[in-house]
Structure formats: C-alpha cells, structure tokens
Amino acid sequence: MSGNSSTSRKTPDPVPASGTSPPLGDKRAVPGLALYTVLVPVLAGAAVLTAAACAPAMGVFLAVLTLALTAWSARRLAGLAGRAEGERCLLTAKLMQSQKLAAVGELSSGIAHEINNPLAIISQEAELCGALVEAKGAMDPELADCLAEIARQVARGRDITRRLLDFSRKMEPVTQLESLDRAVEDMVVLVEKEARLRNVNVIRRYDPDAPRLLIDVPLLRQAVINLLTNALDALEEKDQAGGEEAHGTIVVSTWRSGPGEAAITVADDGPGVARENLARVFHPFFTTKPPGKGTGLGLSITHNIVERMGGRMEVVSEPGQGAAFTIHLPLKGETP
Amino acid sequence: MKLLLIDDERDFIETMEKRFKFRKIDVTAAGSGAQALEILGREEFDVAILDVRMPGMDGLDTLKEIKKRHPLMEVIMLTGHGSVESGARGMSLGAYDYVLKPVDFSVLLDKVEMAYERKLLNVAKNA
Structure with missing residues (x-):
C-alpha cells in the first residue's frame, strides 16, 4: 500500500540533495x-x-x-x-x-544579519516621524497610510530575515519516539480543510506497520507542512493554467524506503518541476512563484531540517505530471 | 506539569479546565494573549494550549512573544479554521503542534504529554 506515489513517478534522474553517502557497490x-x-x-x-x-x-x-x-x-x-x-x-x-547549499545558507544568514540593522532603523525612524507629525497636529490620513505601509513592508522584510536566520541556525534537534504518521497527521488535517475549498483531494497512504522513530516531532511537522504548502501552491498554478476542469490530488505516504530507513512522500499532480530546475529546488530564494507569492525559502528550510535530523531529501518529477518530494529518515530509534 | 490555557472563549476554557483538573493536571486559564504574557511573567509553565483566533493580540503574535521570552515552554496551537499559511507560520515560530478544533480530549492530552516530555528533554539538554 505504501510508496506507490513515489514509484509511479520514477524518472531516470531523481536528484539527491544530501551529502549522506548511500550504500554503493x-x-x-x-x-x-x-x-x-x-x-x-x-x-x-x-x-x-x-x-x-x-x-x-x-x-x-x-x-x-x-x-x-x-x-x-x-x-x-x-x-x-x-x-x-x-x-x-x-x-x-x-x-x-551539499557544499553549495551550505555555502548559500551561510551567505544568506550573513545578509540577513546585515539587513536586520537597517530594517530596525527604518522602522524606528518611521515611528518617530509619525510621532513628530502628530505632535505638530499635522497628521493627515494619507501620511498615516504611508507610514503604516512602511511599517508593513519592514515587517515583511523582518519576516524574511527571521526565516533566513532560522534556516541557518544550528539548533540540536530534541528527539522523541513517535510514529511517522502521528507526526504527520495533524499537518495533513490542517491542509485538508483548505485543500477541499480549492478542489484538491488529499489521499493518505500510511504504512500500517509504520515504525516508531526517534525524531524531532515539531521540526518534522514543519518540514511536512512546508511540503504540503508547496504541493498546494503547485496545484494552484495548474488550476490557473488549466481552466475549469482542473482539480488536483495530493498523496501523502509513509513507507519503508530501505532497510535502515523510513520515508514520507508528498506527491502532487501539478505541473511538476522543470528538468533544469530540479537541481535548484532546495536552494534558498529559488522560486518559480510570482513575486510576492513566495520567498523561495520553504523547501530550503525543509531540506535543512531534514539534514539536521540525519535524513535526506529527494525530488522526483516529470514535467506536466506532478512532483514527489520524499523525506528519508534513519530508523535509529526503532522499537522492536 | 503546569499547563496554561489561552483562549477567549469562556465556555471552552471552563470545560477544558475541568477536564485537565480531573486528570490532576495543574491548569491555569488566560482569556487573552496579553493576560497570558502577564501570567507568564510571574509564573513558569511547561506547556501552553493557545487559540489562534483571539481578539486583540492573536495567537501567532502571542506565540512569537512567548517563544521570545520563554523559549523552553512548549505551545500547542488550536485553530477552528484550518489555514495552511497560519499553520506553516506557527510551526516555523516554534509551535509544538497545530491542531484543528474540535479536538478529542484524549488526543489533546496525549499531545500535551508529548510536549511536556519534550520540554523536560530540552531543559535537561540546556542544564
């Protein structure tokens, strides 16, 4: 029952995105x-x-x-x-x-630090500006609107820098024994409700014998919701391109991907990832979404989280037929 | 374990309080994000259950403040409307879980216990 989604989408060149060495012959x-x-x-x-x-x-x-x-x-x-x-x-x-991702991560966190200071100054000055104008009794709605817009854009910038810093923060995961589907299910329920409104069907293919793993539960949930968000966005893209008959499917499966590994796959039947972009999907700031729609950090943060947990990520996609993102996790905490 | 319930719905808070007390869990209620932060300034808690939609300071703003001031406390977010964006934001701000209402009490209790275990692990790690 498990793993169908990923095998059905097998293309000749899945792009491995991790430095963990596979068992080679x-x-x-x-x-x-x-x-x-x-x-x-x-x-x-x-x-x-x-x-x-x-x-x-x-x-x-x-x-x-x-x-x-x-x-x-x-x-x-x-x-x-x-x-x-x-x-x-x-x-x-x-x-x-792996090295490229690490270097880009380091670079972006450096930039985030540098940009945080001017952002703080801009927001303080805007606040001061408002107070000064107010004190003179000269505040008019248009000016108030301008100042509020400055504050909004600063907040947006801060949000990006915060996520970038999160991305490169080397916090040690706190691991607990938990089964994969229990760690994933709440995120699926959350997405399912919104997905239904968008005509998207969410299918669960959980492994009935899913092992219990030593995992950082909230971190894994964050990784999963990022993949789900990504799948939903991909389907929306298809919706816009395909007109009225378009409706999508997201398949979430948990399965054994190897003797010492368990995996979660989130597959969608959206437009897929263009061949030339496959190697770049995990890069910070890489996005194919229109400006303002995504920062291009979701997948890179997900990749980072998975690596911190000792796992690896893989993407398989056939343009026009969807994409399947898989998180492989080591079975180190399995209970007999 | 000390549990903090943060929700503006009185009825919900009252039932939850009763049920947690019945399980011998030390529970305190806060009717808003601001009140929760005030209580947290005086007392330490292990786990918080936080409603996402509240008037005034909403759940995500409260979560952000909580994580800034009390990073080791675990927070379980409760939401009536499943918004993916809010869920992704909540998880990236450090929530333990993001649960859709109505939630079965035994399931919630289980999550609270898992969150508490994580808090203890985190405290031990940082000791």
Whole structure:
C-alpha cells in the first residue's frame, strides 16, 4: 500500500540533495579483479605455451580460445571501470550539491544579519516621524497610510530575515519516539480543510506497520507542512493554467524506503518541476512563484531540517505530471 | 506539569479546565494573549494550549512573544479554521503542534504529554 506515489513517478534522474553517502557497490568489484588480473593472464600464457608444443590445428583452436578469453576479460574490466566512474560522479555531484547549499545558507544568514540593522532603523525612524507629525497636529490620513505601509513592508522584510536566520541556525534537534504518521497527521488535517475549498483531494497512504522513530516531532511537522504548502501552491498554478476542469490530488505516504530507513512522500499532480530546475529546488530564494507569492525559502528550510535530523531529501518529477518530494529518515530509534 | 490555557472563549476554557483538573493536571486559564504574557511573567509553565483566533493580540503574535521570552515552554496551537499559511507560520515560530478544533480530549492530552516530555528533554539538554 505504501510508496506507490513515489514509484509511479520514477524518472531516470531523481536528484539527491544530501551529502549522506548511500550504500554503493564499489567494494563488490574488488574480489572479481583477481580473475581479470591473475587468472586470465595465466590462462592466456598457458595456452600460448601449450600451442607451441602441439599440432597446428590445436594451436589455432588455442589462439581463438585465448582471443575470446582476453576480449571477454577486457570487456568486463571496461564495464567495471565505467561503473566505478559513474558512482564517483554521482558522489561528487552529491557532495557538491551539499557544499553549495551550505555555502548559500551561510551567505544568506550573513545578509540577513546585515539587513536586520537597517530594517530596525527604518522602522524606528518611521515611528518617530509619525510621532513628530502628530505632535505638530499635522497628521493627515494619507501620511498615516504611508507610514503604516512602511511599517508593513519592514515587517515583511523582518519576516524574511527571521526565516533566513532560522534556516541557518544550528539548533540540536530534541528527539522523541513517535510514529511517522502521528507526526504527520495533524499537518495533513490542517491542509485538508483548505485543500477541499480549492478542489484538491488529499489521499493518505500510511504504512500500517509504520515504525516508531526517534525524531524531532515539531521540526518534522514543519518540514511536512512546508511540503504540503508547496504541493498546494503547485496545484494552484495548474488550476490557473488549466481552466475549469482542473482539480488536483495530493498523496501523502509513509513507507519503508530501505532497510535502515523510513520515508514520507508528498506527491502532487501539478505541473511538476522543470528538468533544469530540479537541481535548484532546495536552494534558498529559488522560486518559480510570482513575486510576492513566495520567498523561495520553504523547501530550503525543509531540506535543512531534514539534514539536521540525519535524513535526506529527494525530488522526483516529470514535467506536466506532478512532483514527489520524499523525506528519508534513519530508523535509529526503532522499537522492536 | 503546569499547563496554561489561552483562549477567549469562556465556555471552552471552563470545560477544558475541568477536564485537565480531573486528570490532576495543574491548569491555569488566560482569556487573552496579553493576560497570558502577564501570567507568564510571574509564573513558569511547561506547556501552553493557545487559540489562534483571539481578539486583540492573536495567537501567532502571542506565540512569537512567548517563544521570545520563554523559549523552553512548549505551545500547542488550536485553530477552528484550518489555514495552511497560519499553520506553516506557527510551526516555523516554534509551535509544538497545530491542531484543528474540535479536538478529542484524549488526543489533546496525549499531545500535551508529548510536549511536556519534550520540554523536560530540552531543559535537561540546556542544564
């Protein structure tokens, strides 16, 4: 029952967004190496020596055999080398993505700190300005309106800087044993009510044997509501593009994504993520929403939260067919 | 455990107070965000249940102030209308959970206990 949403959307290149190293099979290639570096050359040598000592017909046969053996061996070695190179590239890409996100995070928190001070001064000066005009008895509605607008925009700026600082704050998670669906359900209920008004169907596919995990419950809830908000926004985008028959579906599933892992997937059937944007969706300030609609921090904060909990995130999307965001969490706190 | 209930609906507060007291939980009620902050200035609490929609200082503003002054107290937000934006904001401001009304009392009690456990873990960590 679980995990359908993510498997049905599998595209060739899911973008891993975490530096945690996956179990790769490079070690498996090593035992086979002896076959190609020792056994095959010895056999070839033996065939040459035997050919020198026996009849020409047998020599031809041995030559063909040696040819086949060395060709096969070379082919296998080339395959192994290719696979190792592919795995190395994947690891490098993951590492680079992780480092890039860390650097961008650091940069943005620096900017947030710098911008907070001028914001504070602007709001104080605006307040003082209002008080001065008021004291002179010269306050008119238009001026009051202007000052209120300044205060509103400062508050908006502050909200962004606060979220940026939250994003880079390295608070240690406080973990409690909780089952995944219980941690997720309240956020789903919350979203479901608004989703219904927007003609969006929310489907739950919780794993009935969901393990209990050691997780930072409110942090995980924050990550989940960010994914749900994102899915709702994506469906709204489709609504605007598709006219009246458009109505969307969000599937929330909990499932076992590996032997030591549990996962939550939030999938929508919205417009999906363009291929060229897949690698950037977790970057702070990256957004495809119209100006003023989103700061582009939701997914990067989510990614950050998940990494802090020792997990990793993945996005799978086929343009035009929706997107599935998955949070993978380690099963370290599982109870028997 | 010391619990603070913050809601402007008297009836709701009264029933909740009764039910928590029946479970031997030390509960105090506040009728507004401002009153809650005033009580919190005098006394320390472990968990608060905070209504999102209140006249004057609303739930999110109250949450922001609470988290600024008493970061270790856990806050469970109660809302009658499920607004996704408000939920996302509440969680990013550090709420423990965001629960849609009407909520089953045993479920709420369970959440209060989980929130209390988290508070104790946090206190131990910061000690």
